[in-house]
Amino acid sequence: MKKDVNYLEILKQRKPFASSNVSDPKDHLFPDVPSINADIYHSVIDLVRMKSQNPTIPLAALVLGEAGYGKTHLINRMIRNADSYQDLSYRVAYIQPIEDPAQTYSYLLREIVTNLFYPIKNNYPPTIMHGILAEIIKKALLTATFNNQALKKKVHKILHNNPVDIFYELQSNMSLWINVENKLKQAYSNDCPPEIFQVLMQLRYSDRRFAIIEWLKCNTLDRDMAEKLHIQPANLSSIPAKEQAARDMIKNLSKLIGICNHSLLICFDRLENLDNDDKVQSFGRMVTFLVDDARAMIPVAFCRGDLWQNILKNKFNRHVSERLESNTFELLGCDVNQALELIASRLTWAYGHADHNYQPFGLEKLEKIFSHRLRSTRNIIQKANKLVIKDPTTITPVVNQLKEQFRAHYQKVLDEFDRHAPERNRIQRALRLFFEIKDFSVDTRFGDKYIDFYFSQAIKNTKQGIVIIDFENHHRAVGASIKRGIDFLNKNPQAYVLYFRDERCLLPSRWKSTNAALDQFKHQGGHTLFLDRNEAAQCFAITLMNYAIKEGDISIETKADFDMRKASIDEFLHFLHESISREPFTLFKKLADILKLRKKIHPKVNDAATQDSKTKNQMILNKTIECLRPQSMMMASTDNILAYLSDNHIQSNIDELMRIIKRFNDRFVVHQSKTETIIMIKKEWMNAQP
Amino acid sequence: MTKIEQLIIKLFDDQDKDYLTLKFLKKNSQIKKILHLTDKMSNTDIKKKLLPHVTNAIRVVNGYKSLYVTRNINDTDLITNCIQKKPCSLKQLKVHFPIQSKDLVKLVSQMVMSGQLCVSFTVESGINLSINVNKTEKNKKILPEIQTISDSEKMKEAYDYVGGGNSFVRIHAMRDYLNWPRERFDQTLEQLTRELTIQLHFGDPSVLTEKQLKDSFLDDEGQLCITITWRHA
Numbered sequence: 001m002k003k004d005v006n007y008l009e010i011l012k013q014r015k016p017f018a019s020s021n022v023s024d025p026k027d028h029l030f031p032d033v034p035s036i037n038a039d040i041y042h043s044v045i046d047l048v049r050m051k052s053q054n055p056t057i058p059l060a061a062l063v064l065g066e067a068g069y070g071k072t073h074l075i076n077r078m079i080r081n082a083d084s085y086q087d088l089s090y091r092v093a094y095i096q097p098i099e100d101p102a103q104t105y106s107y108l109l110r111e112i113v114t115n116l117f118y119p120i121k122n123n124y125p126p127t128i129m130h131g132i133l134a135e136i137i138k139k140a141l142l143t144a145t146f147n148n149q150a151l152k153k154k155v156h157k158i159l160h161n162n163p164v165d166i167f168y169e170l171q172s173n174m175s176l177w178i179n180v181e182n183k184l185k186q187a188y189s190n191d192c193p194p195e196i197f198q199v200l201m202q203l204r205y206s207d208r209r210f211a212i213i214e215w216l217k218c219n220t221l222d223r224d225m226a227e228k229l230h231i232q233p234a235n236l237s238s239i240p241a242k243e244q245a246a247r248d249m250i251k252n253l254s255k256l257i258g259i260c261n262h263s264l265l266i267c268f269d270r271l272e273n274l275d276n277d278d279k280v281q282s283f284g285r286m287v288t289f290l291v292d293d294a295r296a297m298i299p300v301a302f303c304r305g306d307l308w309q310n311i312l313k314n315k316f317n318r319h320v321s322e323r324l325e326s327n328t329f330e331l332l333g334c335d336v337n338q339a340l341e342l343i344a345s346r347l348t349w350a351y352g353h354a355d356h357n358y359q360p361f362g363l364e365k366l367e368k369i370f371s372h373r374l375r376s377t378r379n380i381i382q383k384a385n386k387l388v389i390k391d392p393t394t395i396t397p398v399v400n401q402l403k404e405q406f407r408a409h410y411q412k413v414l415d416e417f418d419r420h421a422p423e424r425n426r427i428q429r430a431l432r433l434f435f436e437i438k439d440f441s442v443d444t445r446f447g448d449k450y451i452d453f454y455f456s457q458a459i460k461n462t463k464q465g466i467v468i469i470d471f472e473n474h475h476r477a478v479g480a481s482i483k484r485g486i487d488f489l490n491k492n493p494q495a496y497v498l499y500f501r502d503e504r505c506l507l508p509s510r511w512k513s514t515n516a517a518l519d520q521f522k523h524q525g526g527h528t529l530f531l532d533r534n535e536a537a538q539c540f541a542i543t544l545m546n547y548a549i550k551e552g553d554i555s556i557e558t559k560a561d562f563d564m565r566k567a568s569i570d571e572f573l574h575f576l577h578e579s580i581s582r583e584p585f586t587l588f589k590k591l592a593d594i595l596k597l598r599k600k601i602h603p604k605v606n607d608a609a610t611q612d613s614k615t616k617n618q619m620i621l622n623k624t625i626e627c628l629r630p631q632s633m634m635m636a637s638t639d640n641i642l643a644y645l646s647d648n649h650i651q652s653n654i655d656e657l658m659r660i661i662k663r664f665n666d667r668f669v670v671h672q673s674k675t676e677t678i679i680m681i682k683k684e685w686m687n688a689q690p
Numbered sequence: 691m692t693k694i695e696q697l698i699i700k701l702f703d704d705q706d707k708d709y710l711t712l713k714f715l716k717k718n719s720q721i722k723k724i725l726h727l728t729d730k731m732s733n734t735d736i737k738k739k740l741l742p743h744v745t746n747a748i749r750v751v752n753g754y755k756s757l758y759v760t761r762n763i764n765d766t767d768l769i770t771n772c773i774q775k776k777p778c779s780l781k782q783l784k785v786h787f788p789i790q791s792k793d794l795v796k797l798v799s800q801m802v803m804s805g806q807l808c809v810s811f812t813v814e815s816g817i818n819l820s821i822n823v824n825k826t827e828k829n830k831k832i833l834p835e836i837q838t839i840s841d842s843e844k845m846k847e848a849y850d851y852v853g854g855g856n857s858f859v860r861i862h863a864m865r866d867y868l869n870w871p872r873e874r875f876d877q878t879l880e881q882l883t884r885e886l887t888i889q890l891h892f893g894d895p896s897v898l899t900e901k902q903l904k905d906s907f908l909d910d911e912g913q914l915c916i917t918i919t920w921r922h923a
Contacts, residue, residue, distance in 0.1 A: 373883045635904060
């Protein structure tokens with residue numbers, strides 16, 4: 001058996017407890033522990049089974065659990081196990097929170113289509129959509145008559161072994177595909193419009209995949225794309241028309257999924273990000289629509305218990321909350337046995353074998369830690385991590401930890417870049433964050449669908465402008481966006497107009513008038529930013545990390561007692577503020593250059609002034625602790641602390657106080673209450689001298 | 691709280707009610723003006739106009755043959771407050787009440803079963819509902835503690851009452867309900883945690899006020915806990 005020190009070295013290298021977050025439910029890095037929340041998992045699977053047997057039953061579900069109790073992990077388990085049932089076929093779509101409530105159904109459709117085009121397995125080209133279609137084709141071809149017996153034998157062999165291979169092994173057999181298409185159109189003429197089969201059969205050509213996806217998302221296709229797919233381009237210029245088209249397409253996809261007796265679990269996670277009533281109502285509309293009109297789909301909402309029961313539930317009309325609550329499941333904390341199982345599984349992963357007997361911790365020590373209360377899975381992993389990190393000096397500053405986590409998010413987006421289709425709302429959120437941390441005020445209620453937001457410098461109001469993010473594929477829509485930019489520049493020649501486009505949808509040279517308009521836009525001082533792969537990935541990573549922070553899904557290590565806690569939104573903004581104009585944020589560096597933003601230079605102060613400042617800081621620190629100690633829970637609002645300081649003849653302000661509190665973050669916890677900022681002394685400092 | 695919410699809360703206070711029909715809002719000139727209500731507007735139209743102004747102070751609900759606006763309190767509190775003002779029969783209660791009859795009957799049954807409501811019989815009006823004085827918040831504070839019920843059981847009672855059927859129950863509300871000395875409440879919570887009867891949850895402090903945070907709970911690891919769930923509820 002290895003020595004403890006060797007075990008510890010392996011753990012420090014492999015870091016099995018460093019991450020307690022499942023920020024992406026499609027990650028399968030660590031092994032699953034099936035006994036944790038097993039009942040809830042099986043209950044959800046039972047619902048899927050019920051749906052498969054009787055697709056007309058309207059079903060929805062709600063999974064409640066506070067941060068760290070395994071909501072995203074449960075989705076991860078359902079994705080992991082999707083292929084492990086003989087008698088059941090289901091897939092999972094993971095829906096990120098909506099940004100633009102005006103486009104409820106278009107957004108839902110885009111998210112569903114993106115999920116349907118995830119690969120069935122890593123490094124394997126066929127997607128979930130290929131799998132669904134292959135099942136439908138299998139149904140049609142197994143009973144078909146063939147003139148060519150050799151072809152029949154080959155087709156049956158493929159359909160028997162791995163049906164998705166039909167898209168690759170018989171790609172060039174035109175007569176077979178025409179035959180299949182006609183059969184499907186005829187067999188399912190009551191379920192789906194014939195156009196859907198005509199388009200989807202072309203999935204066998206990989207170079208048409210982008211156009212197919214755009215068509216499924218009801219995005220307007222240009223003439224070339226439409227010709228490639230042999231369809232008439234639809235003209236969906238108004239938002240209501242797009243919304244209706246999106247509803248119809250979701251229904252069609254649902255029927256398609258239902259034809260092969262599959263179910264699609266539509267998982268809505270991170271409901272914390274529904275931060276205004278419009279978004280809440282938009283989510284309610286999605287749930288109602290899916291339950292009533294998309295019969296092969298089951299919406300499942302994952303939400304914190306307190307948030308749901310005391311806030312969100314009251315905002316929905318009763319038929320939304322009743323639909324979801326008809327199947328409510330509550331995630332449970334882990335007892336000592338489950339805690340041990342979880343730790344053992346991570347140790348086995350780290351060592352590569354199960355013969356570790358809980359080394360280097362030892363069973364007795366772990367039982368002592370985990371036996372006296374129920375804990376969330378995240379809390380167990382964090383406790384185990386604390387046992388590995390024994391030297392607090394090795395803990396890096398929060399901003400650097402967030403930088404590391406950002407790099408991981410960014411790298412992940414880059415690795416799966418094809419799965420992150422150009423998504424205007426996510427780019428918009430990242431850009432808004434940039435402007436906000438650079439002290440601009442941002443107004444999104446501009447009342448023009450082509451303009452994303454207006455920005456102006458909050459303090460001096462010397463710099464202002466608009467941001468246009470345009471991912472349209474039709475020359476008319478693109479021309480209209482550019483025209484908005486030119487019009488704005490005509491009215492405000494000093495303003496900044498920033499026009500963003502993804503490099504994946506560049507303007508074709510044959511769009512002569514559109515290109516001429518773009519030249520005019522540039523000539524008049526407009527700025528065009530064509531996001532390359534790295535720049536788009538930076539924006540996606542910022543937005544996804546922002547969602548995760550709001551959910552409480554990003555943990556950081558702190559020096560105090562080597563503990564871990566949730567990163568706050570303030571810390572995330574601070575990290576962005578410190579890093580956003582540097583590597584790897586090349587896009588934001590470019591933006592800062594365009595807007596001529598300079599980093600503030602702090603004037604040097606002389607030694608005497610520095611000494612005075614240090615003395616004052618120490619006094620504020622001491623008096624703050626003195627103020628908090630007699631308080632209930634040793635907490636008080638910043639207003640009360642400042643009043644106490646003033647009574648003790650120390651003049652300070654909120655900025656100075658918060659700067660000192662943040663500097664001594666090993667001693668204080670900052671909570672943002674409903675109305676004020678609350679400062680609390682940490683447990684380990686409750687009795688210590690300042 | 692939005693301006694409209696403030697006006698509606700004032701309207702509740704003036705009318706000494708916890709709820710009103712949406713149509714009633716048209717009678718208030720200020721509300722009518724801000725929401726641009728017209729006399730011909732239906733309840734659904736009023737709801738559409740009102741919802742953007744609703745945050746956490748009021749709720750819009752579907753009740754007896756109409757839409758209602760209520761204070762943002764539990765359904766059980768709505769029932770308790772109404773019966774406390776005037777004991778009545780279930781039949782009388784359900785008319786013009788902001789809870790649909792089916793749900794109301796279910797809730798009243800639960801409250802009768804848990805002893806929050808008393809049932810009495812009269813020749814004139816049949817079955818009458820009234821408040822069980824031993825269970826009301828006003829009276830419980832001055833009543834001597836019944837020694838036969840353990841603190842754990844009382845805590846469970848508070849959990850059921852405050853939660854009103856919800857499982858994630860806020861600690862500050864239970865503390866408020868029980869009104870025990872701090873040490874007694876904290877010790878009982880710690881004991882139930884050790885026995886694995888309850889789960890403590892950190893939750894989101896930003897939805898609470900400073901007082902509510904101070905009335906929450908600091909666990910033995912120094913973490914601020916906001917809600918509990920009862921594992922064997």
